[in-house]
Amino acid sequence: MWIELDGWMAKLRFSACHLIPHHLKCGRLHGHTYAVNVRVHGRRSGEFIIDFELLKEMVAQICSRLDHHVIIAENDPRLSIRKDGDGVVIDIGEKTYRLPIDDIAFIPTDSTSAESLCMYVAGELARMIETSDHSVSRLEVRIDEGIGQGAGCTLDLDDGVSL
Ligand SMILES: [Zn+2]
Structure with a gap:
């Protein structure tokens, strides 16, 4: 069986x-409001696959790291990134941005496409779930980039672990 969080309705969003x-x-630098939708599959261990409140808290933590930040993919080969005092200079061929380091959320991906963000969020969530009391066997994450378009991915976890 599975349980599901709708990021729009459950307020699991970030801008x-x-x-x-x-x-x-x-x-060009631009913004979106993103929503993180999650479905987790597993067997019930006691009453739950995983407690909704716990799962929501995990997703909210990930959203809060990204919310109101400029997301930069630190492994993007098209970017040249260097520190400059309290800022970061990002060269992208014909363009150069200088941003305060506090405004940036670096993610260990090669892009900030919805697909890459989805894989990043799914990986972070999998790590958090794996250190909790759960019986999750599969994780599906879909990141909506605004309403009406999104990217999804599926991760298989080791058999649920009860701590
Ligand atoms: Zn965009």
Whole structure:
């Protein structure tokens, strides 16, 4: 069986800036409100697969790290990133941005596309679930980039672990 969180309805959202280097439209710094939708599959251990409140808290923690930040993919080969005093200089070919370090949320991906954000969030959530009392065997995450478009991925976890 499975349980599910709707990011829009459960307020598991974040607003953030990003860009897709060299993309005609998305190459300019711009923002979205994202919602994180989660479905977890597993067997019940006692009453729950995982407590809704615990799962919501985990997703909310991930959202809060990204919320109101400029998201930068630190492994994007199209970017040249260097520290400069209290700021970060990001060269993207013909463009250069200088941003305060506190405004940036670096993620260990090669892009900030919805697909990459989804894999990042799913990985973070899997790590959090694996250190909790749960019986989750599969995790599905869908990141909506605004209403009406999103990217999803599925991760299989080791058999649920009861701590
Ligand atoms: Zn965008």
